[in-house]
Amino acid sequence: xxxxxxxxxxxxxxxxxxxxxxxxxxxxxxxxxxxxxxxxxxxxxxxxxxxxxxxxxxxxxxxxxxxxxxxxxxxxxxxxxxxxxxxxxxxxxxxxxxxxxxxxxxxxxxxxxxxxxxxxxxxxxxxxxxxxxxxxxxxxxxxxxxxxxxxxxxxxxxxxxxxxxxxxxxxxxxxxxxxxxxxxxxxxxx
Numbered sequence: 001x002x003x004x005x006x007x008x009x010x011x012x013x014x015x016x017x018x019x020x021x022x023x024x025x026x027x028x029x030x031x032x033x034x035x036x037x038x039x040x041x042x043x044x045x046x047x048x049x050x051x052x053x054x055x056x057x058x059x060x061x062x063x064x065x066x067x068x069x070x071x072x073x074x075x076x077x078x079x080x081x082x083x084x085x086x087x088x089x090x091x092x093x094x095x096x097x098x099x100x101x102x103x104x105x106x107x108x109x110x111x112x113x114x115x116x117x118x119x120x121x122x123x124x125x126x127x128x129x130x131x132x133x134x135x136x137x138x139x140x141x142x143x144x145x146x147x148x149x150x151x152x153x154x155x156x157x158x159x160x161x162x163x164x165x166x167x168x169x170x171x172x173x174x175x176x177x178x179x180x181x182x183x184x185x186x187x188x189x190x
Contacts, residue, residue: 013060015116015135016095016102018088020060026106027057053139054111056104062088062131085131092119092133101140113140 013023031052039048064085083091095102096116104111118136 012105012107013058014103014105015058015060015092015137016104018091018095020058021063022061023107024059024061025057026108028106028108029055029057031055053141055117055139056106056111056114056137058104058106058135058137060133060135062133064129064131085129088131089121089133092116092135101142104137111137111139113142114138115140 013020033050033052035048096119101113104114114137116135117138120134
């Protein structure tokens with residue numbers, strides 16, 4: 001990639017509203033959970049498999065402007081090029097703590113309803129003035145419920161068969177398989 005395309009390229013990766021300066025790696029994980037019990041021949045296999053939430057691991061970096069700009073920003077209280085590594089880290093922590101699903105844009109696809117499951121940040125002498133973070137994001141599967149109004153039991157023509165399920169207590173099962181010896185004993189004693 002030449003220098004002009006680098007200067008004029010738009011950032012295509014986003015974590016919610018946060019745009020990393022560099023994305024070192026992205027690992028996409030989509031898993032289909034398949035039951036281990038046998039499936040009858042001809043039965044729909046979809047009843048025996050379900051998709052687990054998508055997971056994404058990103059290693060990203062955010063610049064801090066370098067040591068000269070960081071020195072200047074320590075006097076003014078603001079960064080000359082944007083947020084400091086400390087402020088960016090706090091934004092990521094706030095996004096994780098909010099527990100509000102957000103969208104993530106990667107080089108391969110767009111994810112919806114994601115949350116930060118793991119946020120790892122390591123600082124050493126080479127990364128003091130930048131923020132290098134490893135994020136594990138997981139999809140939240142959101143379902144929708146629906147309320148349905150039904151007629152009152154007294155308004156129904158055949159209320160017993162169309163009424164809602166009610167708790168009628170504990171039932172016990174009477175065994176129909178009585179042994180021959182048990183039948184013989186009750187015949188002789190009775």
